[in-house]
């Protein structure tokens with residue numbers, strides 16, 4: 418049985434009195450212990466697809482299954498990390514992290530115990546009572562990651578989590594996420610990452626799924642078999658990078674040259 422299965426998902430949105438197809442017949446599976454990235458041109462529907470998997474958006478048609486069970490409503494096996502962190506400015510670090518647990522009805526003592534565990538794990542000790550405005554971008558994203566992990570998801574959904582950070586901070590957080598995921602100490606089994614950054618996708622993923630745009634359709638599903646930790650300078654790394662890059666470029670160029678194609 419597949420860990421996560423997305424089956425024949427279509428999504429349309431209204432635009433100027435017309436229904437525009439954003440996602441067309443999107444189907445793929447993710448297995449346990451896989452790190453999968455979703456890449457594709459801007460506007461191809463990557464974030465929409467994450468929201469559908471999280472159960473925040475009901476697709477126009479099609480379904481999402483988790484371990485064979487159809488997800489109707491919020492997907493309790495997932496939590497999400499956002500590009501712009503999504504923190505509530507009037508809550509401190511601990512309160513931001515425990516908000517979801519509170520909504521689940523977890524008692525205060527247990528909420529705090531779990532929050533402190535994940536605050537430690539993401540390296541935010543000493544900042545328990547800090548407010549988002551007092552934190553750097555990297556620290557805000559650490560709160561975002563702790564807030565997602567404290568829900569003990571089996572599948573972590575990450576929507577461009579590193580793209581608002583400076584290069585060095587992004588690099589540190591990438592390594593830490595890989596270490597956390599590889600440690601297998603958490604309930605976390607698999608990660609689905611949305612990214613524009615092809616190098617990041619090749620560095621992190623077991624598989625890269627490429628979406629075309631207008632409408633968003635899967636055009637490739639590439640397995641990355643390079644051993645970890647990966648060497649960005651290696652010939653093999655470059656080869657895969659080039660291949661993914663050409664596929665994305667090819668799909669957006671063919672749409673510019675022949676915009677009616679695929680409709």
Ligand SMILES: Nc1ncnc2c1ncn2[C@@H]1O[C@H](COP(=O)(O)OP(=O)(O)OP(=O)(O)O)[C@@H](O)[C@H]1O
Nearest residue numbers: 430431439457458459460461462463464465466613
């Ligand atoms: N709720 C909505 N109502 C109408 N249109 C929407 C809605 N949500 C998304 N869209 C449209 O759907 C398309 C896909 O958006 P989405 O954010 O999923 O793309 P994306 O691939 O994540 O883009 P980017 O890489 O730029 O973040 C866009 O054209 C967007 O304007």
